[in-house]
Amino acid sequence: MDKVQSLENDKRVLLEFIMHQYGHSVPTRYLSQPLVSINVTEFIQAIKSASSPTAMAAVTATNGHTGAAAPHNHSNISPPKSNTPTLHSSLLPSPPYVATGTPPIITTPDTYGHLTKEQLHLASYETYLLVNHFTKPTDQRNTNEEDSFRIQMEISKVKHDLFIKMFTIKAQHKELQPPRFHSVTFRLWTMRYADFSGFDTMDSMMLWWRRQMYVVLTALANMLKDPFDEKSPSPAVLSTLRQHCFNVESCLAAMPAPGSVDYRIYSQAFEILDSYIASSVLQRTSPKNISPSQQRPLATEYLNEPIAYTFPLNTNMYEDLLFYTLFEFSNDEIVYVGNDTLETSSCLVPMSMALRISEPMSKICHLNCFLTSYQAELREDHFIRLKKSLDIIEEIITNSPTTIQDPSFATASLLKLTLKKIAQWLLKLLSDVHSHKSEHTSRDIELACSIYVQSREMWNMLSSYVKYIIYNRRNKSMKTTESNFTAFLTSSISCHYGRISKPYRPLTLDNFSTFVEQLIKEIALNLRVYTRGFAKHHGNAASCALQEFVNLYSMDLKVVFGDVYFLSPQVLQSVQTSSDFQLFLQDLKLLPLEKLPPVTEYVSTVISSWCQNQEKSFNKWFENMFQVDKFTPMDKDHKHSSSVLDMFQMFYQTLGTLSKMKGSLGTNFAGFIITLSGMFNKCLIIYNQTIAEISLQNQKQHLYPFSLNEKIKKKGAFRKSVNSLTSSATGVGSRESEKYNVSPTLITKFQNQSLQTLIVCLNNLDFIYKNVNDYVEHHSYADVNLKKSLADMFLPTQSSMKNSATALIDYIGAKVVFIDLKETFIDICYMFPLSQRTRVDEPLESLNPHLRTIYTNVSSTERGNDVLTAVCKAFLQGLEYLILYGGPNRIYSAKDSDLIDLDIETIKDYFLDRDEQGVAKAVQELHFDGFAKNLRKVVNVLMDQGSEILIEQYSGVNSGTSKTAAAGFGKEVLMAILVHRNDKPARSFIKKKSTDHFYLQIKKNSKVNFLTQ
Known part of the structure; x- marks a missing residue:
């Protein structure tokens, strides 16, 4: 049995293939006969007979006929039950070919039978005319209403008149009755009896003919193969139908002109199609009722029952007409002119009946129209109407499910296709919302999401209504999750x-x-x-x-x-x-x-290399920085020099560049900040050291002269020396370099050193000290831990800067007094005998230009006062030097102490610079008194004593009973006072103590230990 069944299947497949490939040569009787009942031997013999070279040659000759067209006479068409033999399918015209004994195969294009949008629009209007114009008596036709609708449908008057003319056929035989106007077969009947001479060109004729044929083909295909009906014919039936249509079209297209159509050939080809359509429809609708006399019926004659414009052709036509009743085009804008209730327009009521459009279907068609309008013009009002129409349809599904499921109409099928269409549109829109450009984008997307959820629920309701009802009792609505x-x-x-x-x-x-x-x-x-x-x-x-x-x-x-x-x-x-x-x-x-x-894992290595390169750049810049910098104030408001500003700007720019990479570095950012800041800190340390080298502040001890003390000469020699003081003052000054016991080169550096340069160096240190805090704050980026790390890193450097600034201030003070005022103060002041000329007034006067330089160049008045305080201390040290270490040319007596004490007060008045209330504005009085404390004790406690008393106190120092011990001074101070006395007790004492340890501490070329600190 299995073998027999297998053979039957093979037979069926083979016959289907033959009918598909050689459909133009298959006798019509076999096309409507079930495959299982076909006698294979007779079937093959019939195909051979139809494909004989003789028959095909006759066809070729017919196709090649170029004579005058036969007159348009319908008498050659056989009436029903005529004795005229049926035309053989081999008489179908076909393209010329070289006879080889093999029948030609006319391949149907894949897109054959597809109605374009424009053709569908014209076909819809033609259907409207068939229903509203031809079904009415002539006296009841409203031409004004028709003309208004024509304009609304954007159909020209010429086309309108042509449509009327082509559908108005006057048959020469009274017994020829056309099918009903709302039947698809009426278009078929019109094509059979059409008068093509009314067309100007072949293109216009073929355009009209194809539209009628494609409408018929589409309607029959929908009827024979319902996409929602499992009872569909085999693909061979539809393929054969398309093949027959294409054969007739090829026959007509081969004609030379509309006025030269050979109606005999055309009718012969058309009859084969007509017969195949009839047999296919009857086989589909009532196969048991086909009588033997009707084995070859014609659809245009025997199918009295109207063939409807089946779904989805009917809804496509209705939507096309509906769209033009709902919208008008004004200034490139789609204007809505319909109503909000979605009721069918009165002019479309006959159409809805003829096309079998129910009221729910009409509302679904409304939905499609609104979707089309929104896709054409992204306006919110179109979208809102779309949503409202969907709400109305959902209400129908919920409240009247039987209406949707009514088998008399294709409502469910239409709704399914519509929901599918909406789903495809929403998938495209929501899957690429960034390409959706409208005035209210967010609102449109929100509506689209709502429609997506709603359409999903409607699809579920439509597909499984019973299950939905059960489910809905538990859940008020079907949820769409975020994952969707x-x-x-x-x-x-x-x-x-x-x-x-x-x-x-x-x-x-x-x-x-x-x-x-x-x-x-x-x-x-x-x-x-x-x-x-x-x-x-x-x-x-x-x-x-x-x-x-x-x-x-x-x-x-x-x-x-x-x-x-x-x-x-x-x-x-x-x-x-x-x-x-x-x-x-x-x-x-x-x-x-x-x-x-x-990003961090990709750029960290790059930034590490960049930091290394930056360090090389810093070092190279540092090598040239001090050669370029002239150490002059940048301007009157910025007293520091260019190098320190360049250094800060360089690192600010570097870290600014790094900060632009902050996001790329992530948690590594702080580490790179610390790395670069470490380089900056290193630069600051080197800068501080370089400033110390430039300013020579570490050579401060060499600014102070060594002691000049030695035994005073005998009276005769002393008198001679005194007489020659005036004439030899210059010579004394020139020999004074020997006091310093340093290289002449260093002394030259001291002498050539600019006071302005020293002040600018001080300003640079101050600038660094102040701006390091800003640097830490700015580059911590609100990171507490990073800020602490930076602060801890720079703290020792700041402390070193502060100490360097203090040391530089002391150096400036000592340099001004012991180098710049050497000739006017150290060399000549207090030379014996004491007089107004040799006291402190002139040295103080010579100090004024130096103080002006200081205050002109310091960064602030407060800083100027600090430098002035250092100068004040150094000046008192200079005075102490002259009193205790000034050498044999400075001789004092007890009475000179009052003059020296008066000079100290003069110095105080000079440096304190009091305001109207007596408050010191420059050097603080407390500071001055601290500096002068020991010097005043020396002057007021020791120098006002006679030499005998001083010698007596010298012996009592160790026992602590002398004033010297009480004042806190040692024997070297008494020795320094006595060495400047010219009386006999003092000279004798010094002579006896010439080898004493304390004398050696204050003798010539010994280091000076100042009491003034």
């Missing part, structure tokens, strides 16, 4: 990202920065706009969308930085831009840090 919208979001972002990056593909270091800048701009402008529409249906829409941006960006980031092993401006710029994007993402606060792009 996540796919839309990621798809939309993927499409949008692709559009943004497309102009920059392939992404390289040269264009990466420009791309990222564009990406930041797009996200900033559009992320919230488009994701806001998803907010009601996806709680994390913005985060989900941004994450997709990040994922796609991360893949490109890996490609761009994956093989970077060198530094270039493009690399640094790309790192900075990626950092900007990273910070931008952080500012959005939509994603956790671990979800951000892993």
Whole structure:
């Protein structure tokens, strides 16, 4: 049995193939006969007979006929039950060929039978005319109403008249009755008896003919093969039908002109199609009722029952007509002129009846029209009408399910197709919302999401209504989860990202920065706009969308930085831009840090290399910095020099560049800040050391002269020496360099050293000390731990800067007094005998230019007072030097103590510079008194004593009973006072003590230990 069944299947497959390939040669009787009942031997013999070379040659001769066309006479068409033999299918015209004994195969184009949008529109209007014009008596036709509808449908008057003319056929035989006007077969009947001479060109004729044929073909195909009906014929039936239609069209197209149509040949070809349609329809509708006499019926004659415009052709036509009743085109704008109740227009009521459009179907057609209008013009009012119409249809489904499921109409099928169409449109819209440009984008997306949810629920209701009712008792509504919208979001972002990056593909270091800048701009402008529409249906829409941006960006980031092993401006710029994007993402606060792009792993190595290069640049700059800097104030408001400002600017710019990479470095950013700041700290330390070298502040001890003390000569020699003081003052000054016991080169440096340069060096140290705090604050980036690390790093440096500034101030004071005032103060002041000329008035007067230089160049008055205080202390030290270490040319007696004490007061008045209230504005009185304390004790406690008393006190120092011990002075002070006495007790005492330890401490060329500190 299995073998027999297998053979039967093989037979069926073979016959289907033969009918499909050789349909033009298959006798008609076999086309309507079941395959199982066909006698294979007779079937093959019939095909051979139809495909004989003789028969095909006759056909070729007929096709090649170029004579005058036969007159348009319908008498050659056989009436019903005529004795005229039926035309053989081999008489169908076909293209010329070389006879080889093999029948020609006319291949039907794949798109054959498809109505274009324009053709459907014209066919819809023709159907309207058939229903509203031809069904009415001539006296009841409203030409004004027809003309108004014609204008509304945008049909020209010429076309309208042509349609009327072509459908008005006057048959020469009274027994020929046309099918009903609303039947598909009426168009077939019209094509059979049409007068083609009314067309001007073959193109216009074929355009009209194809439209009628394609409508018939589409309607029959829908009827024979319902997409929602499992009882469909085999593909061979539809293929054969298309083949017959194409054969007739080829026959007509071969005619030379509309006025030269050979109606005999055309009718013969058409009859085969007519017969095949009739047999196919009868086989489909009532196969048992076909009588033997009707084995070859004609659809235009025997099918009295109207063949409806089946679904979906009927709804497509109705929607086309409905659209033009709902909308008008005004100034390139679609204007809605319909009503909000979705009621069928009165002019379309006959059409809805003829096309079998129920009221629910009409509302569904409204929905399709609103969808079309919105797709053509993205306006919110179109979208709102679409949503309202969907609400009305959902209400019908919920409240009247039987209406939708009525088998008399294709309502359910139409709704399914409509929901499918909406689903496809929503999938496209929601999967690429960034390409959706309208006035209210967020609102449109929100409506689209609502429609998506609603259409899903309606589909479920339509597909399984009973199950839905049961389910709905437990759940008031069917939920659509966020995951349904996540796919839309990621798809939309993927499409949008692709559009943004497309102009920059392939992404390289040269264009990466420009791309990222564009990406930041797009996200900033559009992320919230488009994701806001998803907010009601996806709680994390913005985060989900941004994450997709990040994922796609991360893949490109890996490609761009994956093989970077060198530094270039493009690399640094790309790192900075990626950092900007990273910070931008952080500012959005939509994603956790671990979800951000892993840019750190790609750029850390690059930045490490960059830092190393920066250190090389710093060192090179440092080598030339002090050669370029003239150490003069930059201007009257900025008293520091250029080098210190350049140094800060260099590091601010460097760290500013690094800060642009902050987002790219992540947690490594603080480490790189500390690394570069360590380089800066090193530079500051070196700068401080260099300032010390330039200013010679570490050579301060060499500014102080050694002691000049030696035994005073005998009276005769002394008198001679005194007489020659005036004439030899210059010579004494020239020999004074021997007092310093240092190299002449260093003395020359001291003498040539500019006071302004020293003050500018001080200003530079002050600038560094103050601005380091700002540097730490600015580059900690609100990171407490980073700020503490930087502060701890710079604290020792700041302390060193402060100590250096203090040392430099002391150096300036000593340098002014012991170098700059050497000739006017150290060399000649207090020379014996004491007089007004040799006292402190003139040295103080010579100090004025130096003080002006100081106050002109210091960074602040307070700093000037600090320097003045140092000068004051050094001046008192100079006075102490003259009193205790001034040498044999300075001789004092007890009575001179009053003059010296008066000079100390003069010095005090000079440096204190009191205001109107008596408060010192320059050197603080407390400071001066502290400096002068020991010097005053020397003057007032010891110098006012006679030499005998001083010698007696010298002996009592060790026992602590002398005034010297009480004043806190040692024997060397008494020795220094006595060495400047010219009386006999003092000279004798000094002579006896010439080898004493304390004398050696104050004798010539010994180091001076100042009491003034």
